Amino acid sequence: EDKVVQSPLSLVVHEGDTVTLNCSYEVTNFRSLLWYKQEKKAPTFLFMLTSSGIEKKSGRLSSILDKKELSSILNITATQTGDSAIYLCAVWSNSGYALNFGKGTSLLVTP
């Protein structure tokens, strides 16, 4: 059975800190790994990582895929209160029609 595990489940940091969120996966025929950010409502897309694109960066956010360790990290530098959200990791396999989601990491950034 495919599995996606995120850690930690929740995290509280101070503004300006750097955080690292983890995602590990066990899927058959891995295709891609996606990160989403969810504030009050719908998740919004952050990054997609594949075998041919293992590192992505956008502003203070960056993500790396480690194909050997079957895992990914999402880094947020110089955190701001607006980064407070649930961060979701999800994996596509070639044999599946649906994304397999982890339970998410709830991040709270305090002033």
Add this chain to the structure above:
Amino acid sequence: DVKVTQSSRYLVKRTGEKVFLECVQDMDHENMFWYRQDPGLGLRLIYFSYDVKMKEKGDIPEGYSVSREKKERFSLILESASTNQTSMYLCASSPRGYGYTFGSGTRLTVV
């Protein structure tokens, strides 16, 4: 931009009522999905559809059914609402193998 529209943001229904949640996407995506999201449990797949009139059970289909008569519309039906179906319901669409675009979600309360 792809838009996924869910008909209601908030809904309150009585136990035993038949409930329809509607989802419409405007980008001709093949795949559409219904998830529910609960604290501590993450996103759980209820049903998905990869073509008109095609539907597949997800991880938690009991108590739900779906309808996809047109490519752009995917409806989730609660045949007889129960209090344990109180949840946030998220609809998503995607081309196969790519990231989802989510709707804004429907927070359903069954009393």
